[in-house]
Amino acid sequence: MSGKRLFQSVAEQISELIEQGAFPAGTRLPGERELAERLGVSRVTIREAEIALQAVGRLEIKTGSGVYVSENQPAAHAVLPKASAFEVTEARLLVESEAAALAAHNITDEGVARLEELLEQMRTGDHDAANEADELFHRTIAEASNNTALVHTIQSLWRMREDLPEVKATYEAVCVDDAESRTAEHRAVFEALRARDAAAARTAMREHFHRLINAMLDATERMALEEVQQRASQSRERFLVAARMS
Known part of the structure; x- marks a missing residue:
């Protein structure tokens, strides 16, 4: 397995699609099955990537409604604080x-x-x-x-x-x-x-x-x-x- 985990790579691909305008702010993402087929991964990997993107503010997961692109997108590379x-x-x-x-x-x-x-x-x-x-x-x-x-x-x-x-x-x-x-x-x-x-x-x-x-x-x-x-x-x-x- 490579150093970069699969769901992280998928999260980056989805982020790039958002930045390219394929998924505009406020719109609903395609379903897990469609995204999985499009990106060539499992639905579980799509779900994990979406959770990761929600955590950094790129997506909003609304139970019973779907996954939406956040209106206010975070900076691409947030600076981490120095910590032990x-x-x-x-x-x-x-x-x-x-x-x-x-x-x-x-x-x-x-x-x-x-x-x-x-x-x-x-x-x-x-x-x-x-x-x-x-x-x-x-x-x-x-x-x-x-x-x-x-x-x-x-x-x-x-x-x-x-x-x-x-x-x-x-x-x-x-x-x-x-x-x-x-x-x-x-x-x-x-x-x-x-x-x-x-x-x-x-x-x-x-x-x-x-x-x-x-x-x-x-x-x-x-x-x-x-x-x-x-x-x-x-x-x-x-x-x-x-x-x-x-």
Whole structure:
């Protein structure tokens, strides 16, 4: 799988069509089936792309009516603030725990089934597939909260996770080391949502992020030690070269 996930590529294609005037502001998008055939992807991928575009303000999803192009389109490249991996994760803990609690009240049977599919994808052993499933798992929960502001906030935090180099590097170090724990924690969130238990969903999501923060501390210490060792090795090499030349 390429670095860019399929639904992200589809979201970019839809954005380009909007900018080219194929889908003017305020108009209703074609249905999922028509868009899927037009872009050569599944209806699930179209739905995920639409959720992503709603989160950044390009689309509005109106239950029972359809998907519409927003009247006020956002800037093409919003500037992300500087933030550490710990700040991003702390914000995710606060926001996504409450989103999970809301989702427990509102999630549909289809949403529960989708989360179960994503859990299975996390267990395939494919690192890229697991990361994609992880993101879609959290997006699906955000969408199930039925709160557009929460969806937008969580999407922004995921952008920071993926697009800020230091944050991305820290997450990648943690996710590789803790793949088994990550899957188990997502399973706990899923079981709470399937039971429509808001308190349990909130607790499971908070425990997931608490473990993630602790793992980040360990990873950061390890990376700092490796950097010190590398610098020491370089200094030793320079000293040896200078000694041979003297």
